Every structure is written in structure tokens, then in C-alpha cells.
Amino acid sequence: MSAALKIEQIHHVAYRCKDAKETVEWYTKNLNMDFVLAIAEDFVPSTHEPDPYMHLFLDAGNGNVLAFFELPTKPEMGRDENTPVWVQHIAFKVKDRETLIAFKDQLEANGIDVLGVTDHSIFHSIYFFDPNGHRIELACPDPAEEAKLKRLDDVKWEMLEEWSKTKRAPKHAEWLHAKELEGVE
Structure with a gap:
């Protein structure tokens, strides 16, 4: 493969949501993300399939975009029952442990169950779920991250x-x- 062929960054990551408005409100309130764009059409541009959808985009910082699709004509969304719930998740980096703890406090004050802080040695994390059932991780670097990496x-x-x-x-x-x-045994 040519060395000139190199991915620059993730353009966006898209997930399905149950309710577009609820999802935008949850991410703006709980993770302080900005709602940057909405697209709604009656046909899927890539396949030309007739299927109305709402596609929304949230600013996850540093040029990273988190997107969601609400698909009202499709069966209720579920998850892969053969994959443990802890496997599929979205992880966002925060500046430091102080910021991580502040997010934990904010989330818990908003009635969200938070697991952690978990010490992964190279970083520290908290875990929780969004209203669509997607597992979210917030992670901050460990002070000795560079040597451990x-x-x-x-x-x-x-x-x-x-x-x-x-x-x-x-x-x-x-x-x-x-x-x-x-x-732990």
C-alpha cells in the first residue's frame, strides 16, 4: 500500500438513537457538546432507499463529530445480544482527573448512574449509558501515561x-x- 494513502482523522462516528430531540438535549446537558448540524430527508442518499430519517451531529471536541440517526419507520433498536454490554462503547478524552471527577459529579447530579473511577494505569475512566442504551466512557490521562505507553x-x-x-x-x-x-478471584 502506498505511504501516501493515510487516514487523516475520523470524520464522524454515527449511531442510531431512539429520539433525536432527547438525544441532542442529553448530550448538550450532560456532556456539554454543541449541536452543530441536522439533516433530514425521505431518501437515503447512498442507496436511494425511501426511508425518512433525522441525522444529527454533535461536536465532541478537537474536530471529532458524534452523529446519530433516528429511523422512525424501522423496528425498535436493540443491541447485539452476543456481545457483552461493556464491549461496545464510545470513549471521550477529558483533560485531567479533576475534569473527570467534575463530569462524574455533574452526571450523578443529573440522575445518571456512573461506574468508576476505574484505574487503567495509562488512563482513568468513568462509565455510564446515554438514553439510547449506548455505553459512554470518559477517560483522562494518567500523569505517567507516556512512560507506561x-x-x-x-x-x-x-x-x-x-x-x-x-x-x-x-x-x-x-x-x-x-x-x-x-x-478479586
Whole structure:
């Protein structure tokens, strides 16, 4: 592949929502995102399928855009029952732990159940759900992130190769969650 072919960044990530207005209000109120754009049509531009939709775009910071589709003519949205709820999620970076805790406090004050702070060693996270059932993660860097990322970078290919052969968790990075897993059997 040509070195000139390189992705610049994510243009937007799109998910389905149950209610467009409720979704915009939730993200603007709870995560302080700006509502930047709405598109609504009766036909899907790429497939020409007749299907009315509302497509909305929210500013997730730094040129990142989170988008949603409300599809009123389709069956009620669900999720892949074979994938654990913790797997599929949207993760947003926040500046520091102080900001992470402030978001946690704001979310809980708004009646949202928040899990964490979880110490992932290279970053710290909280988890919660939006009104559509999408799991959201807010993460802040650990003060020693750079050195810890270097340790992970040094073993990434070895870990991938071992996993590929055994489908068992390689032990190269078990130090990441050692504190979180103390006493867990």
C-alpha cells in the first residue's frame, strides 16, 4: 500500500438513537457538546432507499463529530445480544482527573448512574449509558501515561502474536490493572 494513502482523522462516528430531540438535549446537558448540524430527508442518499430519517451531529471536541440517526419507520433498536454490554462503547478524552471527577459529579447530579473511577494505569475512566442504551466512557490521562505507553508499545506485537496462537491473555501487561484487581478471584 502506498505511504501516501493515510487516514487523516475520523470524520464522524454515527449511531442510531431512539429520539433525536432527547438525544441532542442529553448530550448538550450532560456532556456539554454543541449541536452543530441536522439533516433530514425521505431518501437515503447512498442507496436511494425511501426511508425518512433525522441525522444529527454533535461536536465532541478537537474536530471529532458524534452523529446519530433516528429511523422512525424501522423496528425498535436493540443491541447485539452476543456481545457483552461493556464491549461496545464510545470513549471521550477529558483533560485531567479533576475534569473527570467534575463530569462524574455533574452526571450523578443529573440522575445518571456512573461506574468508576476505574484505574487503567495509562488512563482513568468513568462509565455510564446515554438514553439510547449506548455505553459512554470518559477517560483522562494518567500523569505517567507516556512512560507506561512506551512499555506497552514495546510488547504489542509479541502480545498480538501470542494471543493469535493461544486465544489466552498474554501476561506482558498484567501490571495495568494490578491495583484494580487486588483481592478479586
